[in-house]
Amino acid sequence: MERRAFRLNGFAVLLGLVVLAAVAAAAAFAGPAGAVAAIVLAVVVVLLATGFTVINPNEAKVVQFFGRYVGSVADAGFQWVLPLTTKRRVTLRVRNFETSKLKVNDAAGNPVEIAAVVVYKVVDSGKATFAVDDYEEYVAIQSEAAVRHLATTHPYDSDQTQGTSLRDGTEVAAELTAELRDRTDLAGVEVIEARITHLAYAPEIAQAMLVRQQAAQVVAARTMIVEGAVGMVGLALDRLREQGVVELDEERKANMVSNLLVVLCGDKATQPVVNAGSLYS
Structure with a gap:
């Protein structure tokens, strides 16, 4: 939608108007006909002077001629455009803002608080x-809508078998940025980056979720310990058999496995017990 408006260097046009004004001043003293010409030239100078505008760096002026969009000027400096036009300023600087903390339900139905920062800039002043x-x-409104949609399509936390969660920062940021670009393209805005800045369970369930997470971590740790202990027990039995240190029947193997698992899986130091007898007496 954006197109370049006709423009000239403002200083060159200003010099021309100064010359034209000098001619009008000289004509004013050349009799009645010269006075009429001076008035006409003065009106022309005034009309042309309405086309001057100053454009700052990273800024554009949207030019309208009696309501009709004639184009945009983004060249910084003193410029001259069509006279009798209105010029609306639009900043092209990179801007950012942070959404408010939104309370929504994630994909698992848990209430969470979420907020994001959005970095964007105007790339089409006409659309904007x-x-x-x-x-x-x-x-701002589309950003909040996108954050709400993101939160409802992903769980707060998940393992690798359940796909992306809200805590997977890189993947979630890329998805949010892509969705916001689609939403804001209509307004001539390019979203450079969008990233989650706040993510937490809602206060009413935060304590319960913390307990659940701690329990899950304990179970995961115990599972790893048991898997390691089973491997160590198997390795010990294989080494004893290969090196011929001792011959163990099934009952002695079971007793040895039990003792080793207690030692390896226990969370407290064990005290050795010397067996002076045998399993059968």
């Missing part, structure tokens, strides 16, 4: 001005 009422408000 005419496609939406207020592009800043539009981006």
Whole structure:
């Protein structure tokens, strides 16, 4: 939608108007006909002077001629565009804002608090001005909608078999950025980056979820210990058999396995017991 408006160097046009004003001043003293010409030239100078505008770096001016969009000027400096036009300023600087903390239910139905920071800039001043009422408000509302949608399609936490969770920062940020780009393209805005800045369970379930997470970690740790202990017991039995240290029947093997598992899986130091007899007396 954006197109370049006709423009000239403002200083060159200003010099021309100064010359034209000098001619009008000289004509004013050349009799009645010269006075009329001076008035006409003065009106022309005033009309042309309405086309001057100053454009700052990383800024664009949207030019309208009696309501009609004629183009945008983004070249910094003193410029001259069509006279009798209105010029609306649109910043092209990179901007960012943080959404408010939103309370939504994740994919598992758990209430969570989530917020994100969005970095964006205007890339089409025409769309940003005419496609939406207020592009800043539009981006803010669409950002909150995208964050809500993201939270409802992913669980707060999950293992590798359950796909992406909200705690997978890189994947979630890429997904949120892509969705926001689709939503804000209509407004002539490019989303550079969107990233989750706050993520937590809602206060009413935070304590219960903490207990559940701790229990899951304990179970995972115990599972790893048992798997390691079983491997060590198997290795010990294989070494004893290969080196011919001792011949063990099934009952002695079972007793040895039991003792080793108690030693390896226990969370407290064990005290050795010397057996002076045998298993059969």
